[in-house]
Amino acid sequence: MNIPLHFSSEVARARQAGQAVLALESAVITHGLPHPINLELARLLEDEVRGVGVTPATIAIMDGAVRVGLDENALERLATMTPDRKMSRRDLAIALSRRLSGGTTVAGTLLIARMAGIQVFSTGGIGGVHRGSRWDVSADLEELARSPLVVVCSGAKAILDLEATVEMLETLGVPVIGFRTHSFPAFYSGDSGLPVDIMVDSVEEVVDIALRHWQLGLTGAVLVVQAPPEEVAIPYDQMEGIIQEALQEAQKKGIRGSAVTPFLLARVSELSGGESLQANLALLKNNARLGAKIALQLVNSRRLTG
Structure with a gap:
């Protein structure tokens, strides 16, 4: 039995017309930011994507329904609700059975985007290996290894063990492409001191690498990382x-457990005097714009090659 996907009218039209669609996660709306900043950001990201000529598909679970693209009413409800839980891979069947609601994590969004045939996804930072315990590993990494998407981010969340996370990406066969950077970003900071697999300067080269990756029969993601904008980036040591x-x-x-990440993100924002929040908002917007450009180039490349 296939789980039905509920497409917004905007996403349904884009799919029917063969137009570019960009997946966006929603855990940042339900768990990452307070209201009304979360709603303002969600609207801003979608408008940023539309400005490139691409259709945004914010993914979430609403009353046990898998939603691919949200209209304004659904977006407002998501931003103001008390979510039942974050929706990662392991939570989806429970959410559908119990008719729960919540934002999808990177892993949850990847899984649903793959089901929907969407091949580019933008987010802030992926999950990874937690500090102090290399057994505590985000489901995001395994999902990246099995999802044939281009994923745009600013590295992994800085509260994680970045070196172990990069090592795990290598083990899982996920290529890490630096977009105009030689360094794996540390989310709020542009340079973690860890290298990427290759640096590229254009979306055309990103798409060429991704297509060749999948032509080889490799079913995982291509991870594209870019540094946060210089004007909001925070020095790594600080x-x-x-x-x-x-x-x-x-x-x-x-x-x-699951309470650690929300606590750390909120406390880091307080301790940085709000600087980390500003960096977070700016990098999300930056990544959405790059993801939209990649999605458009991917569609155009496939049209040219038939």
Whole structure:
């Protein structure tokens, strides 16, 4: 039995016309940012994508329905609701059975985008290997290894073990392409000191690499990383000090499991005086714009090659 996908009218029209569509996650709306900033950001990202001539498809679970693209009413409801849970890969069947609602993580969005035939997805930062425990690994990494999409991000969330995360991406066979950068970004910071597999300067080369990756029979994603805009980027050493302070607070308070990441992100924002939030908003917008350009180039390349 195939799970039905509920396409917004805008996404349905784009699919029917063979136009470019860009997937966007929604956990940042339900769990990442407070209201009304979350709603303002969601609208801004979608408008940024439309400005490139691409249709945005914000993905979420609403009352047990898999939604691919949200109209204005659904977007407002998502931004103001108390979500039942974050929707990762393991949560989807439960959510459908219990008719739950919530934003999709990178892993959840990848899975649904793959089901919907969408091949480009933009987000802020992927999950990865957590600090202090290499057994605590985000489902995002395994999902990247099985999802044939181009995924645009600003590296992995800076609160993670970035070196172990990059090593895991290598093990899983996920190529990491630096878009105009030789360094794997540290989310808020442009340079983590870790190298990417290759640097490229154009969306045309990104698409060429992705198509050849899939032509080889490799079914995983191509990860495209770009640094946050220079005007909002925070120096790596400064950010690392803030993260270490937040980690120590989490340990003292006994915060564990799925509660750790939301606590750390909120505390990092407080300790940075809001600088990390501004960097987060700017990089999300930047990544949405790049993802839209890649999605458009991918559609155009396929039309030219038949």
